[in-house]
Amino acid sequence: MKIYDTEGFPNPARVRIALAEKGALDRVAFIPVDVMGGEHRTEAFRQKNPDAVVPCLELDDGSHISQCTAITEYIDGTFDGPSLMGSGPKERARIAMMNLRAESGLLNAVGDYFHHATPGLGPDLETDQCPEWGTRRKAVAAQTMSYLDDVLAQNDYLAGDAFSVADITAFAGLAFADFAKVExxxxxxxxxxxxxxxxxxxxVAG
Structure with a gap:
């Protein structure tokens, strides 16, 4: 298995944390992608992942899986250890719900602010900005943080008593918020x- 990513970026961090939770960091090869140089937008990379983003998982048969949640689903089912996606219909559905809320309302909202309302990754890469949209999404991120605080008043983790992919996504979202100066x-x-x-x-700490 290979994972094409850029170390330190928020979405690759989600997959790396998931692998570490499953004790499987040494079971994959990480292939660095030069995002700042635009490598993710080349035709060669788009053949692997038409979304033109990192990370992207390449399996031993040469097929590819993109999107962090899908990659984590594969990791969760492939390696031993407590499930990050849940067991049973109710638990899996709750985790999926909270993961989507953390992704859309926090991580992606911060990303939209960063890429649209700030210089982002620079003029060579940020070629289609909409500052008004970015500013609106910054407000959504703040609202989502308040919502998650309310959830955590009743639960140890975002989807209940156990650590899950939803916690990974929200944690990466807060790290991105620090970087983007979203308080x-x-x-x-x-x-x-x-x-x-x-x-x-x-x-995370290790």
Whole structure:
């Protein structure tokens, strides 16, 4: 298995944390992609992933899987260890719901702000900006942080008692928010405590 990614970027970080949770970081080969140089937009890379983003998983048979949740689904079913996607219809559905909320409302919202309302990755890559959209999405990110704080007032983790892919996505979203200078609203003590707890996990801290 190969994973094409750019170390330190938020979506690749999600997959790396998932692999670490399953004790499988040494079971894959990481192939660096020069995003800043535009390698992800080349025809050669688009043949692997037409979305033209990282990460992208290449299986031993030469096929490819993109989109972080799909890659994590494959990782979760392939390697031993506690499931990140849940077991049973209700648990899996709740985790999927919270993962989508964390992805759309936080991680992607911060990304939209970064790519549209700031210089982002620079003029060579940010060629179709809409600043008004980016500013709106920054507000959505703040609203989502407040929502997640409310969820965490009742739960140890975003989808219940167990750490899951939803927590990975939200944690990466907050890291991206730091980078993009999107502040966590004041008073979200549950979110801050959860963040510190996740940061101390070996898959993140190590």
């Amino acid at each position: 966590i609203p004041a008073g979200l003590e549950n979110l801050q405590a959860w963040r510190a707890k996740v940061a101390a996990r070996p898959s």
